């Protein structure tokens with residue numbers, strides 16, 4: 175995982191006994207936190223979800239055990255460990271800034287139903303044919319858009335672009351040249367487009383989700399050898415109702431944005447313009463569905479009202 179970010183994994187504890195179960199969850203490392211730290215009277219047959227979050231403080235290997243202590247079952251230890259790497263020292267780098275090259279723009283503030291265009295850059299590759307990059311994301315928070323991968327300047331030949339959904343939240347994006355090598359050394363491999371969806375919404379207005387390149391696979395043309403390398407390059411999307419409410423993207427939530435939401439009021443997925451054809455002017459009506467419940471109504475207006483007059487920066 176990447177230094178400077180946290181990762182949360184969820185474990186489930188099921189009471190398979192016949193008596194109710196109480197226990198404490200204790201972290202032995204300052205890098206690891208558990209939530210909740212105490213469970214009182216879990217009924218037989220019931221399940222308790224525990225979120226365990228790891229936040230490495232320095233690059234390198236880390237470990238941090240979590241103990242589950244109950245009177246009935248004694249102490250059980252969950253071993254956690256992994257490796258933390260400094261971001262962007264890998265074969266794959268990400269950038270949200272659409273200017274040519276890597277500007278290391280790794281965070282965006284936005285709301286539900288907004289588009290994120292993510293540049294995939296590769297570095298220090300040999301001359302390669304097929305290149306495939308695996309990207310992990312939370313499928314409740316973001317979705318890969320249709321035709322969401324276009325090639326960049328690294329690619330010097332006609333390619334077939336393939337997207338292969340390996341599992342929910344893990345997609346492999348591949349570029350397969352039709353003849354000759356794909357490219358070599360470093361450059362902009364391509365741009366992939368995600369859209370935030372309903373699960374990214376949080377009524378508190380606070381939330382984040384991460385999109386992370388986790389693996390690159392390529393074929394070295396001179397030796398005809400395939401390499402698979404784990405990488406860690408991530409961008410973070412931060413829920414921000416102000417930036418959501420700036421529909422015309424002029425930096426502030428103003429009167430023209432107000433007119434947009436008034437005109438879109440009562441729109442739903444069956445309304446024309448909900449999904450605009452690619453390349454058409456304007457914004458999809460869906461963009462104004464701020465709580466991600468597939469309509470534009472009072473709930474969205476309340477979010478809008480709360481940010482009127484503010485600036486997205």
Ligand SMILES: [Ca+2]
Nearest residue numbers: 269271273275
């Ligand atoms: Ca860029």
Ligand SMILES: [Ca+2]
Nearest residue numbers: 420424426428
């Ligand atoms: Ca605006």
Ligand SMILES: [Ca+2]
Nearest residue numbers: 463465467469
């Ligand atoms: Ca809505």
